[in-house]
Amino acid sequence: MADYDVIVIGAGCGGLSAASILASQGRKTLVLEQSDHVGGCCSTFEKEGYHFDVGASIVEEIQPTEIAFEMLGTKFQDEVDLIDVDPMMSFIYKDGSKVTYPLSVEGTAEVIAKMSPEDGEAFRRFSKYFEGFTEVLMKGFFVSPATSLSDMARLVFNTPALMKYLPLFAKTYQEVLTSYFKSEAVQRTMAYQSLYLGLPPELVSGLFALLPYSEHEGIWYPRGGMVQIPLAFQRCGEKFGMEVRLDTEVVQVLVRNKRAAGVLLGDGTEITADIVVSDINAIKLYLDMIPQDQLPWLARVGMKSYEYSKSVPMVYVGLDYEPPLEAHHSIIASSMEEVNDYWYNNAKKGRLPEKMFGLICWPTMSDPALAPEGHHALNLIPEGFYDLAGTDWDAEKQPFVERTIEDLDSYAIPGLKEHVTITDCATPMDFERRLLMPKGAIYDIQEDLTEQTIFRPSARSKSIKGLYLVGNSTHPGGGVPTVIASGIIASKLIDRYE
Numbered sequence: 001m002a003d004y005d006v007i008v009i010g011a012g013c014g015g016l017s018a019a020s021i022l023a024s025q026g027r028k029t030l031v032l033e034q035s036d037h038v039g040g041c042c043s044t045f046e047k048e049g050y051h052f053d054v055g056a057s058i059v060e061e062i063q064p065t066e067i068a069f070e071m072l073g074t075k076f077q078d079e080v081d082l083i084d085v086d087p088m089m090s091f092i093y094k095d096g097s098k099v100t101y102p103l104s105v106e107g108t109a110e111v112i113a114k115m116s117p118e119d120g121e122a123f124r125r126f127s128k129y130f131e132g133f134t135e136v137l138m139k140g141f142f143v144s145p146a147t148s149l150s151d152m153a154r155l156v157f158n159t160p161a162l163m164k165y166l167p168l169f170a171k172t173y174q175e176v177l178t179s180y181f182k183s184e185a186v187q188r189t190m191a192y193q194s195l196y197l198g199l200p201p202e203l204v205s206g207l208f209a210l211l212p213y214s215e216h217e218g219i220w221y222p223r224g225g226m227v228q229i230p231l232a233f234q235r236c237g238e239k240f241g242m243e244v245r246l247d248t249e250v251v252q253v254l255v256r257n258k259r260a261a262g263v264l265l266g267d268g269t270e271i272t273a274d275i276v277v278s279d280i281n282a283i284k285l286y287l288d289m290i291p292q293d294q295l296p297w298l299a300r301v302g303m304k305s306y307e308y309s310k311s312v313p314m315v316y317v318g319l320d321y322e323p324p325l326e327a328h329h330s331i332i333a334s335s336m337e338e339v340n341d342y343w344y345n346n347a348k349k350g351r352l353p354e355k356m357f358g359l360i361c362w363p364t365m366s367d368p369a370l371a372p373e374g375h376h377a378l379n380l381i382p383e384g385f386y387d388l389a390g391t392d393w394d395a396e397k398q399p400f401v402e403r404t405i406e407d408l409d410s411y412a413i414p415g416l417k418e419h420v421t422i423t424d425c426a427t428p429m430d431f432e433r434r435l436l437m438p439k440g441a442i443y444d445i446q447e448d449l450t451e452q453t454i455f456r457p458s459a460r461s462k463s464i465k466g467l468y469l470v471g472n473s474t475h476p477g478g479g480v481p482t483v484i485a486s487g488i489i490a491s492k493l494i495d496r497y498e
């Protein structure tokens with residue numbers, strides 16, 4: 001008899017949501033986490049009284065998370081104190097001026113109308129269209145398995161409203177947005193979001209033009225930091241007997257007769273299980289952690305064909321003043337051309353941009369208790385990438401932090417430089433070392449259409465029986481709500497097949 005029914009590798013939100021649901025179904029479940037904390041990219045650390053989020057900085061699209069907690073017999077809102085985030089986003093222009101969109105669609109339409117009356121009206125139409133699309137996605141797509149063509153056929157059959165949105169497949173993100181919005185100032189508030197997927201506006205599918213709308217459906221920040229979400233899954237799972245072991249690295253998945261049989265730990269210990277669930281990068285799982293003679297050659301070729309997703313550096317800043325920002329999230333307003341240009345001339349060539357380009361998160365606007373009284377914390381997410389031409393992140397880290405602060409001080413956050421009390425930084429190389437994320441890839445695998453749904457590594461392994469995938473690497477891809485959805489999907493598949 002195996003030591004456990006289920007072993008889950010990795011205590012990210014994907015791993016913990018799957019593990020807690022499986023434990024609630026009566027399966028003896030063990031979660032193994034190589035670091036000293038749960039949550040992976042969705043966690044929070046403390047430094048000199050400031051609390052910084054490691055990666056993810058807000059939650060949106062909470063329906064999958066609500067479903068997951070319902071499966072655990074509780075409510076998301078009862079387990080995590082969610083603070084409403086409003087305004088939704090502030091945009092900072094190069095002259096230091098700011099445009100801030102409230103959460104409400106109507107309020108945003110009015111702000112946009114001041115820049116361009118016709119675009120204000122267009123925003124109402126745009127929101128109506130994407131509200132319908134978001135509803136369709138949330139009801140079926142996000143929490144349904146996509147392991148085969150028949151799954152996809154079932155999904156479309158059960159969600160006929162999806163058909164209405166098929167024309168989006170034929171367009172790019174940029175084409176959809178520029179068909180609605182004509183003013184460059186307005187387009188500057190929507191171009192950058194394509195990089196959430198790791199690609200520029202002219203390469204992202206038109207489906208994702210929903211991004212500048214989706215946050216209007218609601219954004220929340222967990223009181224106490226993002227780590228409260230994985231901690232809630234851990235707490236709920238432990239009530240059903242789920243065990244979590246920290247500082248425990250898995251180095252190999254044991255496979256007997258093409259069936260997962262357990263794991264081998266870094267210290268040489270073997271733990272057996274009937275089912276193994278992986279919450280780690282699928283390329284690494286299949287190519288480094290499974291004996292290659294147990295894998296069909298096609299599976300090896302398939303895995304090698306995947307591209308790693310984007311990576312980013314994070315700069316964490318403690319301040320002894322209130323930064324002159326207008327929202328929990330601010331973006332450096334950028335035109336479609338600037339974002340495309342960044343992709344081709346910086347990211348693709350390994351050249352860091354001269355100016356900070358990206359997202360500013362101000363968690364202490366929502367939860368002041370995350371910093372000492374009168375102080376604030378900022379998490380800066382400048383665009384960056386793993387491979388740098390002629391240098392590496394260990395050499396670039398300190399100058400990069402200084403340049404980022406200097407640049408923001410010059411127009412976006414006046415006074416910043418004088419009020420910095422502490423800084424810290426996690427570069428893509430640090431993410432790789434600390435969370436064992438190859439190339440610091442924040443969604444493991446690229447998020448373009450050819451690497452989505454049935455083209456992404458399957459949640460139920462096609463090569464190894466009893467092996468299931470959750471997290472960034474499998475459908476529906478990267479992001480806190482989506483990896484939690486993957487936990488629900490894995491639990492459904494395990495229920496069906498095991």
Ligand SMILES: Cc1cc2nc3c(=O)[nH]c(=O)nc-3n(C[C@H](O)[C@H](O)[C@H](O)COP(=O)(O)OP(=O)(O)OC[C@H]3O[C@@H](n4cnc5c(N)ncnc54)[C@H](O)[C@@H]3O)c2cc1C
Pocket residue numbers: 009010011012013014015032033034035038039040041042054055056057058059060248249250251279280312313314381434435436437442443470471472473477478479480481483
């Ligand atoms: C900078 C940044 C900003 C982001 N912003 C947002 C945001 O605002 N909103 C949003 O929704 N999403 C955001 N994301 C994405 C989101 O954080 C991730 O998609 C999600 O948290 C990934 O969860 P996961 O469970 O798939 O993996 P991870 O969080 O990566 O967890 C995997 C876990 O596995 C462990 N592990 C790895 N290898 C082993 C091994 N061999 N043995 C044992 N354990 C192992 C790791 O230590 C880690 O804890 C952001 C990500 C980053 C990095």
